[in-house]
Amino acid sequence: MTKLVEVSTELVYQVLMNVKDPEIDSVSIIDLGMVEEVTTQGNNVKVVLLPTFLGCPALEIIKLNTMNALKKLPEVGNVEVDFVFHPPWTSDRITEKGHVNLRKFGIAPPPRHFEEDGSWHVDCAYCGSTYVTMDNIFGPTACRSILYCKSCKNVFEAMKPVSTLM
Amino acid sequence: MNSHDKLMSSEYIEATKDLLLQLADDDFMYSYRGSEWLGLAPHIEADIASSSISQDSMGHAAMYYKLLEDLGVGEANELAHCRVAHERKNSILTERVNGEGYYMETPQYDWAYAVVRSYFYTQAKKIKIDSLCESSYRPVAEAAVKVRMELYYHRLHWETWFKQLMSSTEVAKKKMHDAITLVMDDFGDVFSYGNQKQVIETNRLIGTEEELKGNWKASIAPVFLALQMEVPVIPDNPIKNGRNGEHTKDLDEALITLSEVYNLDPVAVW
Numbered sequence: 001m002t003k004l005v006e007v008s009t010e011l012v013y014q015v016l017m018n019v020k021d022p023e024i025d026s027v028s029i030i031d032l033g034m035v036e037e038v039t040t041q042g043n044n045v046k047v048v049l050l051p052t053f054l055g056c057p058a059l060e061i062i063k064l065n066t067m068n069a070l071k072k073l074p075e076v077g078n079v080e081v082d083f084v085f086h087p088p089w090t091s092d093r094i095t096e097k098g099h100v101n102l103r104k105f106g107i108a109p110p111p112r113h114f115e116e117d118g119s120w121h122v123d124c125a126y127c128g129s130t131y132v133t134m135d136n137i138f139g140p141t142a143c144r145s146i147l148y149c150k151s152c153k154n155v156f157e158a159m160k161p162v163s164t165l166m
Numbered sequence: 167m168n169s170h171d172k173l174m175s176s177e178y179i180e181a182t183k184d185l186l187l188q189l190a191d192d193d194f195m196y197s198y199r200g201s202e203w204l205g206l207a208p209h210i211e212a213d214i215a216s217s218s219i220s221q222d223s224m225g226h227a228a229m230y231y232k233l234l235e236d237l238g239v240g241e242a243n244e245l246a247h248c249r250v251a252h253e254r255k256n257s258i259l260t261e262r263v264n265g266e267g268y269y270m271e272t273p274q275y276d277w278a279y280a281v282v283r284s285y286f287y288t289q290a291k292k293i294k295i296d297s298l299c300e301s302s303y304r305p306v307a308e309a310a311v312k313v314r315m316e317l318y319y320h321r322l323h324w325e326t327w328f329k330q331l332m333s334s335t336e337v338a339k340k341k342m343h344d345a346i347t348l349v350m351d352d353f354g355d356v357f358s359y360g361n362q363k364q365v366i367e368t369n370r371l372i373g374t375e376e377e378l379k380g381n382w383k384a385s386i387a388p389v390f391l392a393l394q395m396e397v398p399v400i401p402d403n404p405i406k407n408g409r410n411g412e413h414t415k416d417l418d419e420a421l422i423t424l425s426e427v428y429n430l431d432p433v434a435v436w
Binding site: 054055056088089138139160166 | 211214215217218219221222223224225226228229305308309311312313314315316318319322323
């Protein structure tokens with residue numbers, strides 16, 4: 001008789017730290033705040049994820065990568081990965097480590113604060129200057145905007161702030 | 167009857183399905199028409215923005231189809247691709263072509279029309295989403311909170327285009343006014359729930375048609391006031407009501423194109 005191994009949620013979280021955003025390989029789905037819940041029952045694992053943007057084509061890839069990463073563990077049996085809409089993902093779920101690693105990738109993290117009129121400001125992802133202009137609120141992916149730094153003359157991307165206050 | 171029984175009543179479920187189909191089909195067609203601008207928008211930033219907005223909107227449609235799947239209506243992909251025109255509940259406005267010609271040949275699309283349609287539609291969607299956040303059907307209410315955050319950027323984008331073109335050259339203004347006339351001719355069913363009006367409204371799935379129309383007018387009034395223009399009048403009786411499956415030939419043609427790849431092999435995993 002095979003011994004039933006209890007998979008710990010800590011182990012699952014460790015694995016999920018290596019599941020990266022397919023388009024930004026410096027940040028994991030945990031750094032992005034996409035992991036809402038991890039539950040285990042015996043050797044079965046269930047992961048509940050929050051979609052960043054509803055139309056993001058990376059979602060299916062993330063789901064598949066999450067399943068494959070967990071299935072690699074010998075002690076893991078059945079894996080279920082689901083997306084839910086509630087609570088809604090907001091950009092303040094991105095961790096401090098996520099902020100650091102987004103910047104490493106050349107993407108300015110979303111601002112922590114909004115002005116009273118709802119406007120927001122980000123600093124250059126490369127040199128940190130505040131002397132930047134917004135070129136396009138839409139960028140190469142739904143979650144990013146394109147900005148230009150007038151100090152270091154670089155074009156850079158910023159992750160859009162997404163908040164229920166909007 | 168307690169609230170749980172009410173949630174489970176067949177009338178409630180039927181009304182929910184109908185509303186979800188209206189919302190899903192609207193975003194599905196709107197994003198398809200938006201995607202036809204790929205590579206054709208006036209400049210690259212407009213192209214990128216239009217693509218992102220279309221992608222988001224298709225995500226919203228997919229989410230509504232998924233909620234319908236959860237209610238046992240059918241598989242989401244089939245709901246999107248396999249239903250014939252008279253089963254569709256999108257508003258006429260969302261199915262209209264972008265202009266003359268075909269995407270693959272010589273498209274002579276009308277950017278003024280795209281801007282006005284997108285701005286008015288997005289503003290209408292915002293009004294609906296605000297109301298849906300209070301829906302009695304909780305899965306819709308929760309999803310609406312998510313959609314509202316993304317919509318913020320869509321609305322901002324189209325309002326900027328709208329204001330700038332309305333404040334531009336005489337030619338631009340003329341084109342925009344013509345586009346407003348065309349868009350408003352089709353606006354009669356945007357806030358209609360068709361034959362399901364009574365059950366959708368009494369079950370508090372969303373605000374009443376009259377309430378939402380009022381909110382839409384009030385929400386665009388400041389922009390029109392700044393441009394010294396009258397807020398356009400929403401026609402009372404639509405010539406065709408998409409909510410009841412009445413459509414133009416534009417929808418038939420769009421559905422053929424949209425489902426071409428899917429129908430090559432409906433069981434394929436792409």
